[in-house]
Amino acid sequence: MHEISILGRASITRPTAFVGDAPAVRARTTPARTGETATVAPTERADRLALVFAGRLDAAGAGLLWTPALKAASGAKGRPLLFDLSGVSLCDTAGATLLVAAENAHGSRAELEGANEAMAALIARVREALQEPAQAKAASERLRLIPLLLSGFATAANGIAFLGEAAVAIILAPRRLRMLRPVDIFGTADQAGVRAMPLVLLLGFLIGLILAFQSAIPLRTFGAVIFVANLVAIGLFRELGPLLAAVILAGRTASAFAAEIGTMKVNEEVDALSTMGLDPMTMLVLPRLCAAVLVMPMLTIGLELAGLVGMAVVLKLFGYPLAAVVAQVQGATTIGDFAGGLFKALCFAAVVAAIGCNRGLATGRGPRAVGISATSAVVGGIVATILLDGLFALVFYRLGL
Amino acid sequence: MSAGSRAVVVRADGVAQRFGSRTIYQNVSFTVAEKEVFVILGGSGCGKSTLMKQLIGLIAPSMGSIEVLGHDMLRERESVLPHIGVMFQSGALFGSMTLLENVMLPLEIYTGLQPAARESVARTKLGLVGLAASASLLPAEISGGMAKRAGIARAMALDPPLLFLDEPGAGLDPITSAGLDALILELRDALGVTFIVVTHELASIMAIADRCIMLDRDAGGLIAEGRPERLKAESTNPVVHAFFHREVL
Numbered sequence: 001m002h003e004i005s006i007l008g009r010a011s012i013t014r015p016t017a018f019v020g021d022a023p024a025v026r027a028r029t030t031p032a033r034t035g036e037t038a039t040v041a042p043t044e045r046a047d048r049l050a051l052v053f054a055g056r057l058d059a060a061g062a063g064l065l066w067t068p069a070l071k072a073a074s075g076a077k078g079r080p081l082l083f084d085l086s087g088v089s090l091c092d093t094a095g096a097t098l099l100v101a102a103e104n105a106h107g108s109r110a111e112l113e114g115a116n117e118a119m120a121a122l123i124a125r126v127r128e129a130l131q132e133p134a135q136a137k138a139a140s141e142r143l144r145l146i147p148l149l150l151s152g153f154a155t156a157a158n159g160i161a162f163l164g165e166a167a168v169a170i171i172l173a174p175r176r177l178r179m180l181r182p183v184d185i186f187g188t189a190d191q192a193g194v195r196a197m198p199l200v201l202l203l204g205f206l207i208g209l210i211l212a213f214q215s216a217i218p219l220r221t222f223g224a225v226i227f228v229a230n231l232v233a234i235g236l237f238r239e240l241g242p243l244l245a246a247v248i249l250a251g252r253t254a255s256a257f258a259a260e261i262g263t264m265k266v267n268e269e270v271d272a273l274s275t276m277g278l279d280p281m282t283m284l285v286l287p288r289l290c291a292a293v294l295v296m297p298m299l300t301i302g303l304e305l306a307g308l309v310g311m312a313v314v315l316k317l318f319g320y321p322l323a324a325v326v327a328q329v330q331g332a333t334t335i336g337d338f339a340g341g342l343f344k345a346l347c348f349a350a351v352v353a354a355i356g357c358n359r360g361l362a363t364g365r366g367p368r369a370v371g372i373s374a375t376s377a378v379v380g381g382i383v384a385t386i387l388l389d390g391l392f393a394l395v396f397y398r399l400g401l
Numbered sequence: 402m403s404a405g406s407r408a409v410v411v412r413a414d415g416v417a418q419r420f421g422s423r424t425i426y427q428n429v430s431f432t433v434a435e436k437e438v439f440v441i442l443g444g445s446g447c448g449k450s451t452l453m454k455q456l457i458g459l460i461a462p463s464m465g466s467i468e469v470l471g472h473d474m475l476r477e478r479e480s481v482l483p484h485i486g487v488m489f490q491s492g493a494l495f496g497s498m499t500l501l502e503n504v505m506l507p508l509e510i511y512t513g514l515q516p517a518a519r520e521s522v523a524r525t526k527l528g529l530v531g532l533a534a535s536a537s538l539l540p541a542e543i544s545g546g547m548a549k550r551a552g553i554a555r556a557m558a559l560d561p562p563l564l565f566l567d568e569p570g571a572g573l574d575p576i577t578s579a580g581l582d583a584l585i586l587e588l589r590d591a592l593g594v595t596f597i598v599v600t601h602e603l604a605s606i607m608a609i610a611d612r613c614i615m616l617d618r619d620a621g622g623l624i625a626e627g628r629p630e631r632l633k634a635e636s637t638n639p640v641v642h643a644f645f646h647r648e649v650l
Contacts, residue, residue: 059522059559063514092560093592097525098518118591125591129528130521366496366541 036089040065042072043084049076050113051102054087057095066098073102073110081106086114096126103127162358166289169281176282184287185294192253193295197302200248204303207240208232208310216318225318229325230332232311237337241304243389245296246348248303250381254356257288258377261360262370270361285357289350296349297342304341340401344392351388352381407434410563410595411456416465418451425451426622427464431614435562438589438596438609440629443616444644449599450490450567452616456597457487457565470563483511486556490568492548494540500527500551501536507558526554530584546577553584563595564588570602582608603647607633615641 038061041052051072055061073081083099085091091099100123103110109127112120147154173180215228261284264270273280312325359377363369409432417427425448433439441449454460456467458478467474472481494503504523508514514522527536530550540548549569556564566585570578582605588594600606606613606629613632615625617640625632625641633645643650 059508059512059514062522063512063518066515066518093525093529093557094512094514094522094560097522100525101518101521118593122591125529126525129525129533131528131533364541366539368496368539369541 038062038064039087040069040072042076045082048080048082048111049073050082050084051110052084052087053099055089057088057091057098059092059094062094062098066101069098069102070105073106077107081108081110082113083110083115084113085119088114088119091115091119091122093122093126096123097130099123100126100130104130158362159358162354162361165281166285166354169279169286172279173282173286176279179278179282180286180290181283184283185290188288188291189295191256192249192291193298196248196252196295196299199252200245200299200303201306203244203248204236204241204306205310207244207303208236208307209314210310211235211240211307212311212314216314220318225315226320226324226328228315229311229328233308233329233333234337236304236307237333237341239341239389241300241307242341242345242348243385245299245303245345246352246385247382248299249292249296249349250352250356250378250385253292254352254359254377254381255374257353257356258359258363258373259370261285261357262363262373265361265363266365266367266370280361285354285361288357289353292349292353293346296345300342300345336401340396344389347388347392348385351384355380355384407436409433410435410470411439411597412468413452413456414466414468416452416455416462416467418448418455418460419463424621425618426616429465429614429616429623431623431626433595433597433612435595436589436593437611438585438598440606440610440613441597441599441616442601442606442613442644444601444618444640447616447618449601449616453565453567453597453599457485458482483559484561485563485565486559486561487565488549488552488556488567488569490571492540492545492552494548494551494555496540499537499539500532500543500554503540503551504555504558507555511559523554523558526557527551529557529588530554546573546581549573549581550584553581553588557588557592557594560592562593563597566596566598566600568600568602569598570600570605575604578602578605579608581605585609603645615644 036055038055038057039053041054043050043052049072051069053065053069057065081103083102088095096119099110112123115123169176212228212232215231216225219225219228261270264284270280270284273283308329312322315325316322356377359373359380363373411433413432414430416429418425419427429452441452443449451460455462456469456474458467458469458474458481461475469481470484472478474481494500495506498506501520501523504526505519508519508522512519524533524536527533530553532547532550532554535543535547535551540551543551553564553566553569556566569581569585573581585596585598586609589596596609598605598609610629612627613625613629614623615632616622617624620640624638625636629645632641636642636645639650642648
């Protein structure tokens with residue numbers, strides 16, 4: 001006889017389930033009750049393999065016996081299997097799961113010996129409960145693969161549909177003025193613009209400062225430090241101003257749009273709007289688009305001015321008077337640089353806000369979906385801004401702007 | 402089912418709850434015996450859910466003491482928690498996890514089961530509540546009734562002898578609600594679990610309760626205790642009578 005004795009005490013002991021021959025004892029102090037040693041002993045009985053279990057077959061006991069019991073059961077394939085449970089003091093669903101798992105490893109149903117009526121009923125119930133899942137799991141994995149392959153197309157189609165719906169909403173907006181509530185537009189503008197201004201100014205100032213300082217060091221070698229003003233001013237007006245403002249808008253505002261609308265979607269508020277005959281595009285998307293486009297020039301100009309101040313501080317430290325820096329900026333930049341940057345910024349704002357709203361309206365069910373929407377709004381907004389910026393660079397170059 | 406000969410698993414003694422100067426209830430005392438389906442009932446705002454939160458140790462009583470499985474819930478809450486299961490009103494499933502992962506979580510934290518064993522045990526629990534085929538779904542992908550059943554499966558993950566259910570039938574259709582009632586009775590009979598159920602659904606109370614207590618907001622505490630059939634037939638308290646006969650006070 002080969003015996004495997006698993007030593008160890010149940011870490012979770014509780015007054016539950018089925019006791020071998022006696023009715024369950026459920027004392028008031030039972031959580032503190034000491035666990036018993038759970039053992040399994042494979043024994044040859046005529047032509048059968050008997051697994052003799054003893055002790056508490058609860059979660060802790062089942063955990064200890066899992067590997068040896070399944071190994072012994074699978075080693076007896078082709079021969080009848082018997083579970084001797086006469087030494088088992090307690091068997092809960094975890095213990096019954098162990099027995100059924102051993103049966104599955106063996107490949108056929110085991111004969112039960114020494115199990116009382118309640119224990120046998122529990123094992124029968126667990127056999128029943130464990131019958132369906134394998135098939136369900138396989139089907140579910142197949143079902144998940146298909147949406148994964150089609151998700152790219154679905155996202156693209158969703159974007160195109162959104163653009164179409166937004167265009168229709170803009171065209172029909174004059175007829176739906178009652179749905180466009182000024183409080184929504186100005187409230188959103190306050191959130192996206194006024195409250196974002198300190199961050200924009202700080203970021204602009206630091207970017208101007210760092211850019212000027214990093215440029216001044218190599219340019220000093222050639223005695224051309226004053227041209228730092230040209231570099232920073234042109235860079236800010238044409239490129240960095242609109243780009244950084246759009247990144248801030250994407251990170252701060254588009255994510256908020258996605259989360260707000262996404263939460264409304266989850267709470268069925270969007271459905272409620274539709275059932276009241278109110279167009280969600282007009283009620284929810286247009287005010288946010290308007291607000292973003294409205295505040296973006298302000299944010300861009302703020303960032304550019306703060307950047308110029310940062311640059312002026314560095315040049316002042318290098319000994320250049322403020323008047324010389326201002327004159328240099330005036331000479332180096334044109335109104336075209338400034339206006340071109342603002343135009344880009346307006347386009348970025350519209351795209352970033354539209355992506356935020358689109359992600360919000362595409363939110364699935366559950367709180368996790370809102371987080372996913374907010375993240376994809378930020379990522380989508382930044383990627384779209386950079387792609388659009390590349391496109392603008394090409395167009396401006398071809399137009400000689 | 403006679404409760405007299407069985408061990409007491411929950412004992413509340415002179416429990417009160419106050420929020421500021423407002424007393425929700427006071428002097429609430431009762432015991433729950435093992436393998437009993439014990440229902441806490443009452444109208445909206447009487448403090449049913451608050452009392453359940455006190456029983457599971459989420460809220461400390463303003464006065465009185467609560468003993469669960471022989472342990473004081475105020476001082477020894479941590480040692481009781483692995484031995485009780487709680488299903489919250491919404492199911493309170495973790496949205497980022499599948500149903501299987503939700504049920505596996507307590508097993509992972511409290512037991513030394515290997516991953517394969519954990520999964521098997523969790524599948525057993527889901528099978529017991531009829532959700533074996535939905536194990537890989539996320540909570541957002543299932544119905545309210547399924548979420549409640551999954552909540553019960555998670556509460557049962559560690560085979561606790563005591564399960565607390567907060568409004569199991571709320572927001573469900575009568576058929577699903579009756580299915581949950583049948584599940585509670587089946588689990589009580591098959592696994593010997595004691596249930597403490599908070600509800601105000603009359604049909605559910607009559608179907609599952611071995612014994613119940615009734616709280617009343619105006620009375621500021623317990624107004625009835627006993628078997629629901631007896632309370633329905635014999636109570637002379639106008640609120641109890643109105644509750645069980647669906648009458649307007």
